[in-house]
Amino acid sequence: xxxxxxxxxxxxxxxxxxxxxxxxxxxxxxxxxxxxxxxxxxxxxxxxxxxxxxxxxxxxxxxxxxxxxxxxxxxxxxxxxxxxxxxxxxxxxxxxxxxxxxxxxxxxxxxxxxxxxxxxxxxxxxxxxxxxxxxxxxxxxxxxxxxxxxxxxxxxxxxxxxxxxxxxxxxxxxxxxxxxxxxxxxxxxxxxxxxxxxxxxxxxxxxxxxxxxxxxxxxxxxxxxxxxxxxxxxxxxxxxxxxxxxxxxxxxxxxxxxxxxxxxxxxxxxxxxxxxxxxxxxxxxxxxxxxxxxxxxxxxxx
Ligand code: SF4
Ligand code: SF4
Numbered sequence: 001x002x003x004x005x006x007x008x009x010x011x012x013x014x015x016x017x018x019x020x021x022x023x024x025x026x027x028x029x030x031x032x033x034x035x036x037x038x039x040x041x042x043x044x045x046x047x048x049x050x051x052x053x054x055x056x057x058x059x060x061x062x063x064x065x066x067x068x069x070x071x072x073x074x075x076x077x078x079x080x081x082x083x084x085x086x087x088x089x090x091x092x093x094x095x096x097x098x099x100x101x102x103x104x105x106x107x108x109x110x111x112x113x114x115x116x117x118x119x120x121x122x123x124x125x126x127x128x129x130x131x132x133x134x135x136x137x138x139x140x141x142x143x144x145x146x147x148x149x150x151x152x153x154x155x156x157x158x159x160x161x162x163x164x165x166x167x168x169x170x171x172x173x174x175x176x177x178x179x180x181x182x183x184x185x186x187x188x189x190x191x192x193x194x195x196x197x198x199x200x201x202x203x204x205x206x207x208x209x210x211x212x213x214x215x216x217x218x219x220x221x222x223x224x225x226x227x228x229x230x231x232x233x234x235x236x237x238x239x240x241x242x243x244x245x246x247x248x249x250x251x252x253x254x255x256x257x258x259x260x261x262x263x264x265x266x267x268x269x270x271x272x273x274x275x276x277x278x279x280x281x282x283x284x285x286x287x288x289x290x291x292x293x294x295x296x297x298x299x300x301x302x
Pocket of ligand 2: 194252254271285
């Protein structure tokens, strides 16, 4: 291998070169087609320097780094993230061949390409048009629906929608589910907003008790749309105020997922997937509670 991992990848915040991580996510670009109000990638405290002189790490080089990390850490599950990862479509098309399990997390404004039945697309939508566009930008909901409508017959990659639940959209989750039922979307999951330490966005809940209104809404939707709303019941149970702090204090995502942000020409690890400035005590990330529920059921990731 020509690339020196020690020069191109800097692990800190408790992530270690000698450790095994079943899953890894890499921001393959810091470019994005949107500018979402609740975006954690572009928060000031995070590593997200644009490439010097607009030069991103070339595909061959970045894929070599990713392959080296796969081998060094025993990675089985790869999440292709950004920015908008499909702005580097050719890299993603080649990269998914390197891992047995792949997820491409996209904002749905760029055409999806068929990556095969084994590659999952996770498309972000945060409610029906009004609430979604309030955080993701005017016209975004319709743009995503057009992307979905244009998928050709026989498109084989499964498509999941993930919705970030906030205090602002919690009363509109059912409308989103209804709008997605007659689309190529296979299922929906709900992730609950992860606030920064001093959150002035107005999107978060004052207390974990207050958040339970939204958690119970998701539980009801799951009952009305079995198989389509796929948050595990056990994961929702773990979000109760008496249980969630136990889960987040020993975050299973931090132990399982190696998060790599693109900082200029290097990949670096922030505190966790959600960056450096996070309030773990109020974290409602889908991945955290799903992993905890899976661990309880004896089925950890990877
Ligand atoms: S689409 Fe994703 S990466 Fe882009 S601004 Fe929105 S949340 Fe951030
Ligand atoms: S913010 Fe959430 S995902 Fe990040 S370390 Fe804390 S509990 Fe884990």
